[in-house]
Amino acid sequence: MLEQGLANVGPRRAEAIVAYRRQHGPFLRVEDLTRVKGIGTATVERNRQRMTAGIRTMPAGEPPRKEAPRSVPRR
Structure with missing residues (x-):
């Protein structure tokens, strides 16, 4: 999907990009993508508005989403 966006x-x-990320972990800054062979600063600048980097975490105070409990049938 990266190539489409x-x-x-x-x-x-x-x-x-995917292979590099698997081997080295997430990109912490968008500029880190220049470490990938074939990705230069021009490509990063051209796509800066379309990219995000960093470790995604849940916002503070929001519990992780869980599946709603199923109702128990009555007898």
């Missing part, structure tokens, strides 16, 4: 990122570069 980012300019100048085709399937090969998208695979390189």
Whole structure:
């Protein structure tokens, strides 16, 4: 899906981004994508508004979402 949302990122570069992330962990800054072979500063700048980086966490005070409990049938 990366290749569909980012300019100048085709399937090969998208695979390189995913492989790099699997090996090294999440990108902490958008600029860190330049460490991936084939992704330069021009590509990052062209796509800056479409990208996010960092470890996603739940906002403070919000409990994790759980499935609603099922009702128990009455006898």
